[in-house]
Amino acid sequence: MALLEIEDLVMAYSGKAQPVLSVPRFSLEAGKQVAVKGPSGCGKTTFLHLIAGIVAASAGRISLGDTVVTDLGEAARDRFRARNIGYVFQSFHLMRDFTCLENVELGMSFGAKLDRDFAKSLLERVGLAERIGYRASELSIGQQQRVALARALANRPRLVLADEPTGSLDQETGERAIGLLREMCEENGASLLVVSHDLSIVDRFERKIDFRELNEALSRSEEAAR
Template sequence: MAITSGSPVVLDVTGLTKSYRAAGEEIAVLRGVNLTVRAGESVALTGESGSGKSTLLHLIAGLDAADGGEIRLADASVSELSDAGRAELRRDRLGLVFQQFNLIPSLTVEDNLVFQSRIAGRHDPDWHRELVERLGLSNFLKRYPEQLSGGQQQRVAIGRALATRPLLLLADEPTGNLDEATADEVLALARDLVARSGCGFLMVTHSARLAATLDRQVNLHAGIIAAVIA
């Protein structure tokens, strides 16, 4: 999918702030972050350790509450939702992929893939078949997570996250547990499927090499967006 300035904005972050108390002192992690992601666009979020990348991702996902500012996911203000509303948002409109694969060990690959879409009432058999084929999982559907390699497990995690056709896919160091060749392969698949589904994609990464493969790079430094590389 070609990204143009006319593509709808799926994520709009404005003036976001977040502080934590540590050893009796207030630490400002985010100090007024502004960020947008459009439909079909892939954005790498980079920055040194402690710059607030994972904090920002968790706030967008509604896993934590911001101190100030606003997060809008399409027409929904994440900041104004209740805990139940944020859980519903994660279930129906967000895909989440982490460094740890977080698959359900007692379920087969196939059942892991359809888990979220069935709970959300958004299971699409045709899209499921396409995901299985594109992720190269056809021969592994009856296996359990422990019978898969790390790369295969992360493919399942990506498929599960995209099965609901979310508005936005959030990924926190999704290739951190993979070797370089597998990381390249898994990320290429993710980019292809994001473009195919038309959702936005925001990925936290320490890797400048992987960041450069996405449409845009956003650098977070000292709690603010310091640079944008298109």
């Protein structure tokens, strides 16, 4: 059964006549993983923001399990995201003066109840057992990204969304991070949707989608530009 289902999703940013995104259909099964590739500006981040409920769609339907995310108001979407979705940002978005453990626990505070042992086990899982008390600002870039991966799993999400999760890392560190993210999603039964322009990352996934084919608004604007 599909965990995530999207129908006739349209997004036009306020004040803009033309939609930047128009996706007729997309689905992701529970526990499955998919990579979406596409060049800069094709709408990948917008797609993830819509699924996470960070922005509201102009039209269409997004459902996650039994919840129709597009029917929710902003506060309800925020609450739903905190309880059901893990998000990995390209630039991590860690609290620099908070410790690794505090950063992971922050991922729990609005979602699952605070579970320090689970937070510690996630940091151990990403190889940071020795750094639990370090501030984020005292970590290398690769270590910061591993804290961000642990935080994304902290609320035991059903879905993890990752936006260019290796964009700030060198090739080898990036490949290791994505391998770790995939393993952790599998271990925790979470579905994973990764967007990236990096083909060496995308090509590792069994299911991969070119966002230019999914997003009909792009082909329309390209036609109009001809």
